[in-house]
Amino acid sequence: MRLTRKGQATKQRIVRTAAGLIAERGVAGTSIENVRTAAGVSGSQMTHYFRDKRSLVQAVVGLQADAVVHSTELDSFDALREWAKTQVQRQVDNGCAGGCRFGSLASELAESDPATRRALAGGFDRWEVALRDGLQAMRDRGELRPDAEPDRLATSLLGALQGGVLLTQTHRDPRPLEVTLDAMLTHVESYAVRRGQGN
């Protein structure tokens, strides 16, 4: 569907509005009508851009997947520690409420329908690739030992982040996320090539 510039702007406004409502109330607690009213569009505009709730939810998954991918390179131990610090700070700034927008979507929608689940898996993949590429660069430069496996370490870091955020959200306390990420980063750092170690 080709859209005019104005049409694209309206569609984006609908998706952003839906993403905001869903982050607050979950997918189940958000109706098409809620989104339509909050975005200030007519029923026919709504139907024009999204034929049903499922297609709107998939657009929200895509938006949140875009939002989580880190924009800076994660290719040094310092950058990874900084990334972890940012994740913890984000929770502190939100009073540790709300969890991870993308992770919450995944948990709510992983059993909904195959296309949505695949979209969620694709979002996690993009996130993991960003971590893996940084770790691969570190190994290529000889900062990580040859037995470090970037794909396994990237999966582990993403897993630690997701689980840590869920514990932090449930406890309303940044500590579980801080602790879980610190433990996993210490594991990653155990693969560091020490100066003078020469492997």
Add this chain to the structure above:
Amino acid sequence: MRLTRKGQATKQRIVRTAAGLIAERGVAGTSIENVRTAAGVSGSQMTHYFRDKRSLVQAVVGLQADAVVHSTELDSFDALREWAKTQVQRQVDNGCAGGCRFGSLASELAESDPATRRALAGGFDRWEVALRDGLQAMRDRGELRPDAEPDRLATSLLGALQGGVLLTQTHRDPRPLEVTLDAMLTHVESYAVRRGQGN
């Protein structure tokens, strides 16, 4: 409220039925009426045991918290590896669908109301205590170094489990859980006192 033995059985049947439906459809997708029909009880019985959906959901949180706490001691490296293997196998047996029953409840309900959130946090606490007690016993016996912190390691293992399960559920693949738990257990094992190391 004092209940007769028959009353207790009926109440338990309602909670178990609700837990099963919620595991399949989520809390939002499960109505009191769904539970009443599936459990085969009358409307007045339902109201007698649970005055509203919230009190029923809290009973389900309690049931699932009881269910997740590991019944065997987790006080050796072998026992922890076995625990991880069991967690991965459980996902494989379920076709990697459904996630963690308790974790899914936490994700769906962490923002619902303070009492439910606290019940969820209490469930995670019990789980963490089981892990921490095992690690503490290992440190007391000199199998873990004195600088190992059982509470931090327990939080990290629970975080790795929760995040790993979410990735496994979303990808329908046991690998993320296996990888994330393996990484965190390797971190725990890095605190092992080697024979002849003498600290």
